[in-house]
Amino acid sequence: MRHLALLVLGLVTLPAMALTNVDLYRSEVVLDQEAKNADAQARIEGMKEVIVRASGDRDAVANEVVKKALRQNSQYLTQISYGQLDGEQTLRMGFSAPHIRSLLSQAQLPVWPAARANILVWLVEEQTDRNIIWEHSPSAVLEQLKSQADKRGLPLTVPVGDFDDITGVAVSDLWGGFIQPVGAASQRYPVDAVLVVKAQGNSLRWTLYDQKPATIGVTRQAPLSGSNNGEDAAVKMVNQLSDYYAKKTAVVVANESSEAIKVRFTELSDAVGFFTLENKLKKLSSVASIDILKIQGNEVTFNVHLLSSPEEFKQEVLRAGPIKQLESVVETPLVVITEPVEPAFEATPESAQGEVESNAQSTDSTTSLETVNTPTAPLVPAEQILVYEWQGKPYVYVAPKIEGEIVIDSDSAESDVESVIQEESSAE
Structure with missing residues (x-):
């Protein structure tokens, strides 16, 4: 007992x-x-x-x-x-x-947070009869549903099928869509939503009550419903539900990187060279993304977010070419003090200047002047910047040839003139 x-x-x-x-x-x-x-x-x-x-x-x-x-x-x-x-x-x-x-x-x-809504699944299969599929019931649809839910990270709970479950809800309640008995039978499970699935061969019809079981049939919240067909109908259904919850709770985190380095390229004389370099950097397998920090003259400084080590990035950059590595530089970011500095003394009118001088002379020579506290710049760590020289050829614009016009190349014209002169001299 x-x-x-x-x-x-x-x-x-x-x-x-x-x-x-x-x-x-x-x-x-x-x-x-x-x-x-x-x-x-x-x-x-x-x-x-x-x-x-x-x-x-x-x-x-x-x-x-x-x-x-x-x-x-x-x-x-x-x-x-x-x-x-x-x-x-x-x-x-x-x-x-x-x-x-x-x-x-x-x-x-x-990023879809790991804490996710748990869904209670009431699955009814119609074969010769309509039967409720419990947690340990043999069912290909249930196995397919569980497998795909595990891949997508969608938490599911299937009723255990004990005495309370069997007596708490009937097949007719689930198949007919009577929500109050379904909500009442679901309250013993600590879930966030209830899913009712009706399976007929390779066809599934489903209804999702995205609310606590205690509120089903009490509030006027409309359920979500859908249908899927084919041998992978359960997979499609799980994907739709996962997409729904991911869209509901997932967030895009601000662009961060586990490691980033600053890189400067010199000798970028034109826009074509700049965009060519930028595309080369983005295609490197060690690079996640790049941010432009500064453009000054023919130099560009990037903040490069890495997917791998800085050493692998250095090797890939040189292989990408035409690039030459120069000596790295160390720079300390400029810190600007914005707090106002109080003056060390107040201006004295000329009429009182003599009195001040006499008081200063009568003051004991051992008296020390008070130190004026001025704000100091915060300590900012120096940053190493990798430096490379871009050795790509400058872009040369080639004018298109227009029909009806004669385009004369200066080099070929000179050779033609020389040949004509040689022919005339030989004829003479």
């Missing part, structure tokens, strides 16, 4: 353990045994999965900054091991949370 009581208590308290704080930075990818570089490909796929999960944006992997980072995935990995999933070997990976967040900010992608 004691064991039975503990079992019932465990079933009642189990849903309270459901996590809404998602582990965003771990992934597990099945290894393609036929691929030449199976591990390398799996690391890329694992990082893609983490980026989509952390950003909430399925198109994040197409971002140019992210593409560069994927080729340097080892810099973001913190753990790696092998595992098994359904009899297949997998690669388990853990990625650095600060580095992934920094990458998203560099790429100007949103």
Whole structure:
């Protein structure tokens, strides 16, 4: 009897353990045994999965900054091991949370916080009969739904199917859309929203009540609804729900970088050279983004946000060419004091000048003058600036040839004249 009581208590308290704080930075990818570089490909796929999960944006992997980072995935990995999933070997990976967040900010992608809404899923499948799918029920739709929700980082809770669940809600309530009994039966679960899904073959119809179960049927908040078809209908549904919640709570963090350096380029004599250099820098795999700090004469100073080490950036810059490295410089930023400085003394009228002089002479020679406190500039650390010389050829404008006009090249004209003179002299 004691064991039975503990079992019932465990079933009642189990849903309270459901996590809404998602582990965003771990992934597990099945290894393609036929691929030449199976591990390398799996690391890329694992990082893609983490980026989509952390950003909430399925198109994040197409971002140019992210593409560069994927080729340097080892810099973001913190753990790696092998595992098994359904009899297949997998690669388990853990990625650095600060580095992934920094990458998203560099790429100007949103960050979907790890604390996410937990959704209670009431799934009804119609085959020969209509049945409610519980947490441990065999269901291909449920497995597909759970798998995709794990990839997107969407927390789901499925009813355990105990006595309270079975007696609390009927199939007809879920299929017919009677929301009050559904809301009442959902209140025992600590969730933030309730999803009712009706499955018929490869077709899904769903309704999302994005509110606490206690308010369902009480407030007039309209639910969200949709339908999906095909063998991947559950995947499509999870993607739509994930996109909805990501758009609702994700934020774009200000552009930051885990590491940035200042770089100055000289001998940029024209705008064409400047834009050519800027495009070369943006294409470097070690560069996330660049900011222009100063343009003075034929010199441009950039703040370069890095995806890799400064040493790798230096090597890539020289390979990009035509660039020559010069000696680096160290500069201290100019600090301007804006606080007013009080004068050390007040102006004395000429009539009182003699009195002041006499008082000064009578003053004891041992008396010291009071030190005047003046504000001092704050200490600002010096910054090292890498210096390079741009050796690209100056841009030369070539006028287009216009039909109906004769364009004479000076060099060819001179050669033609010389040939004519030689022919005339030989004829004579």
